[in-house]
Amino acid sequence: MPTSYAIAIxxxxxxxxxxxxxxxxxxxxxxxxxxxxTATAPIFDTAPLGPSSRRFANSAALLETSLDPLALLAALKQIERAFGRRRGRRWGARVIDLDIVLWSGGAWTQRDLVIPHPAFRIRRFVLDPLVAIAPSWRDPRTGHSTRQLAVRAHKVDRRPAHP
Incomplete structure (x- = not known):
């Protein structure tokens, strides 16, 4: 049976x-x-995180698939490689980055994959696109909706996000 995933891009x-x-x-x-x-968010122009000086194009998509979380992670890594993504410096320049943020199955914790994504709750570049397509999806760890998490993140980070 298909399950749904929120993918940050x-x-x-x-x-x-x-x-x-x-x-x-x-x-x-x-x-x-x-x-x-089943849904794609607008593309947001966002400030870089960490040492990178290049601005990011960020979005999100909702995906229904029969793949389990580890199989989906492997498929996402394969897409990244096909796009020319190479492992390198954390937060450095990248052609594409695909992250599983949320899963309709709740929480998942293994060495190579943690769902929900550990840092998504404070990252506007993830939350703003998610709110556009899944405002009521809930974080299984806190119970807060993506909309509630985005409001909190906006209070902390006053920089504007540009769709």
Missing amino acids: GSNRSGRHGRPEAEVRAAMAALGALGQV
Whole structure:
């Protein structure tokens, strides 16, 4: 039976599909090979996190698939490699970044994968796109909706996010 996942999508480096916004759109299309993409958020222009100086194009998608979390993680890593993503410096420039943020199955904890994504609750570049497509999805650990988490994150971080 299919389950739903919220996938965060980000890029801050041009690749074979073009500028970062085009990479994000191409990644959304690539997710369709893994199941049914039921919603996509607008693309937000966001400030870099960490040492990177390049702005990011960030979005999110809801995906229904029969893949279990580890199989989906492997498929997402394969898409990243196909886009030219190489492992490197944390928070550095990247052609594409695909992260499982939430799962309709609740929480998942294994060495290689933790759902919900450990840092999503404070990251506006993840929450703002999620609110656009899944405002009532709840964090299984806190019980808060993505909308509630975004309001909290906005109070802490006053920088504007530009869709």
